[in-house]
Amino acid sequence: MEMEEDTNRAVILCPSTYVNDHVGFCGKIKKIPSDFVVTEINEFGQLVNEITIDDLSKSNETISEKSRFCQQDHKKLRLSLLKPCMDEVQEDGLASEYLMPSTGEIEDCKGNDLNEFHHDSAATLNSLLEESVCEQLNQFASHVKSALNSKAELAAISSEFSLGPVLDKRLRASLHGSIRQQYPFLVTVTKCGEIIVKANQDYKELCRLVSEEEACGFLKFLDAKLENSKFSFKPDGNKEHRTMVHHFISKKFGKLVETKSFSDSQQKVVITVRFREKSGFRKRVNADCREQQDIYTAFTLQKENLETLEAISYLSSKLGVLPSDFSYTGIKDKKAVTYQSMVVKKVSPQRLKELADTIEKKGVTVSNVRSANQPLRLGQLQGNRFDIIVRDLKHQSNDCSASLEKRVSEAIENIKRNGFINYYGPQRFGQGQSIQTDQIGLALLNKELVKAVQLFFTPEDADDPVNKAKKYFLQTEDPKGTLAMLPDYKIREKMLLRALNRYGINQEGCTRGWLSIPHSMRIFYIHAYCSKIWNEAAAYRIKIYGTRVVSGDLIFCEKSADSSLMTDKVHIVAPEEEIANKYTINQVILPMAGYSVQYPTHKLGEWYHERLAGDGLQTCTFRLPELQLNVPGCYRYLLKQPHNLSYHFLTEDKKEIGNGDSPLQDSEGSLSLSFWLDPSCYATVCLREIMKCDL
Structure with a gap:
């Protein structure tokens, strides 16, 4: 098996097109890991390496409450920020907590109260699955619901949707339960560790006897399997019809439940369903409850010259757990000193503290170790702060018209004012690797x-x-x-x-x-390719239109912020809006290729189609059923700006040079930069725009 080398391949995947016109300067970064320090900023705006255990405990309580009752709002927030489909690699860092109503809450649940627990299952799915997978599942559910509500024969509704392999048993159990509660007209099965979702044929049969509302409620009750709970259908005065309902439930679910007709307080006859008494029932319920009480330990991970996933693999081997038991908000640089929040499942705080001395030899340090209620999610942060030293400062070649101090100053001021093109950084493509x-x-x-x-x-x-x-x-x-x-x-x-x-x-x-x-991991490689196309599209957009907002550009539409569909949030700039200068360049977004995105309607839209065709993707639907991959696409802001950008000069012995003192000569001294960026922004990309050179 031999590979042909592509000698014509461009090694720089971050184009050399800039939005600022300053000259720039040269220098080197990451000569040593401590030259590049990355500190995560949590969702409360705190640097994770500077907060106390008390601060973290209060934050954890707040996060727990928000996660249980407001996770749908978190999803809307992510949509409103137009976050990419998958900003970082995720090694199955998923939650396994299954939010279910208590027995008392579901007791005597009537047909007109059947949506009571819809929110919990929706929130749980959002925490268990990536946003793109949730969207695909929702689209599949809509398709099945339409087919079930039509006059199609049951046998015709045979399509299925795969969530792919899910190795953790408890995670599979949580997904099974959450999907069935959210979509009672679906059933889930496991085949060789893979979760398959398909139409629930019993749902359509039951809908011929009772209302859709009652059918959903009954199937949710059935799947919840809560001890001592019962479900009541709506009052029914037709004895023959009640008999048909009794017979159907007995035939389909008789081993699990029993039905009886009772007269309610208004002397109307109601069919009530209860679970049959079984000796093993209580044991199973108790086991399920124990599984839901997983131990979670939160901590701050400091690593040096180590990839995040490599650090997780090392910790998992030392702790005797799976890498998928760790969750985090994003991947951090390898050649750097980084601080980030992390949560590990099935490990007590005491056990992690006991391991602290051993793991320091690997360049890994844990601090702020404490109990937690749940895992972390990708993107659950405000951003990252970067403290960077650029060494060996010197002029660009053939530039001797101004001092280095002036070149640095004008560059910094331009970036503060105009921002930078929001390219995906080289890290996303495997920087320095032969095959990216x-x-x-x-x-x-x-x-x-x-x-x-x-x-x-x-x-x-x-x-x-x-x-x-x-x-x-x-x-x-x-x-x-x-x-x-x-x-x-x-x-x-x-x-x-x-x-x-x-x-x-x-x-x-x-x-x-x-x-x-x-x-x-499979979808990550697809997203890497789509990120490369996005980078090229951003460079092309700036080259042909500059920083003007023109007719055909795409804008994030805040008026549609309440919509859960990304397509409803995207607005195409009209000719009259261009003339009126209604929008600024900071509002322009570009699509990352996929089957559900809107492309610009000017030359850039044509460029997208020609570029994809050049890679043999002219007929690509971005759906790969054989790999169980669907790529709906997403959007990303064209420009971003660093926050709190500051700088000062250093001599080689790290003494600070005042802006008006000791003129800096070529190749003497270094530049210290500090700023923070929104999630999914790359510090190396911001630096390239400042310095106008490859790093």
Whole structure:
């Protein structure tokens, strides 16, 4: 198995098009990890490395309340900020808490109260699934509901939707319950660890006997399985009809429930359903309750010269838990000192504290260790603060018309005033790697799954065990032998290799291989490709239109902020709005390619279609059922601005130089920068706009 090298491939995935016209200057970053310090800012605006345990405990209580009762509002907030579909990699960092009403709450639930618990199941799904998957599930549910409400035969409603492999049993149980509570006309099954969602045929049959409202309520009651609970249908004076309802429930669910007719307070006959007495029922309920009481421990993770996922793999091996038991708000830089919030499941605070001394040898430190009520979610932060030292300052080539101090000052002032083009940074594509993630994403979109596997296992120049294993695989096509060579923390590689060993290195085997890794990782490669296209589109937009807002641009429409559909939030600038200068360039958004996005209606829209066609995607629907991937697309602001940007000069011994003292000469001294950015913005991209050079 040999790979052809693409010698014409551009190595810079962050275009050299800028929105500011200053000259800039040169310098070097990340010479040592401490030159690049990243500190997460939590959703309360606090730096996670500076707050006390008391502060964190109060914040945790507030988060718990907001998460239980207002998670739908969090989703609307994420939509209003136009966050990308998936800003960072997520290793199944999902919640396994299943919010259910108490027995007392569901007791005597009547047909006209059936929406009472809709919110809890919706909030739970939002915390368990990525936003894009929730949207796809909702679209599938709408399709099934329409089909069930039509006159179509039951056999015709045979489509199904896959959530992909879910390895954690308790997470699967939570997903099963939440989906059935949210969409009682659906059923869920597990096949080889994969959750499949399809139409509930019993729902349509029941709707022929009772109202849709009653059918939904009964199926929710049935799925909840709460001990001593009961469900009552609406009063029914037709004895023959009541008999039909009794017979249907007895035939379909007789082993689980029993039905009886009672006269209510107004002497109207009501069918009431109760669970049958079973010796194992109480034991099962108690076990479910224990599972819902998972231990969560929150902490601040400090790491140095280490990837977030690598740090998680190391911690999971030391603690004896799965990497998926860790949750976080985003991925941080590798070659840096970073501070971020993290939550681990099934580990007590005391146990984590006992491990602290051991893990420091790996460049990992944990602090602010305390109990928590739930996991973290991607994007659950206000942003990140960056404290950066740029070393070896010097002029751009052929620039000697002004001092370095002046070049730095004018650059900083321009960025404060105009911001920077909001490119995705090189980190998103695998900076410095021979094969970058966008190439794998393109191969997946073109359904070249064998090529995608080859790209995935393309080694770097380093002679470490991982690259030796990759070289061996490409040379021998021996998955089993490669498995033995890989370190344990290379979880994705091992999962893929096991599937290839079982099914073969062909189209079918590679399909099985890609399906074996988590959905969030498969979709990440697709998003990397779409991010590359977005970067190129942003550069093209600035080149042809500059910073004017023109007819055909896309704008975030705040008047539609209450809508849950992203398409309702996007407005196309009209010619009269361009003439009136109604909008500013800071409001312009660009789409990331997908099946449900609106493209600009000017030259940029044409560019998108031509660019995708150039990669063989002219007929791409961005739906890959064989990989259980759907890419609806999303939007991203064209420009962003740094917050609280400040700077000062340093000599090589780190003494601060005042702005009016000791003129800075070429290659003498360094520049210290401090600023914070919104989530999903890249500090290296902001620096490139400031300095006008590749870093």
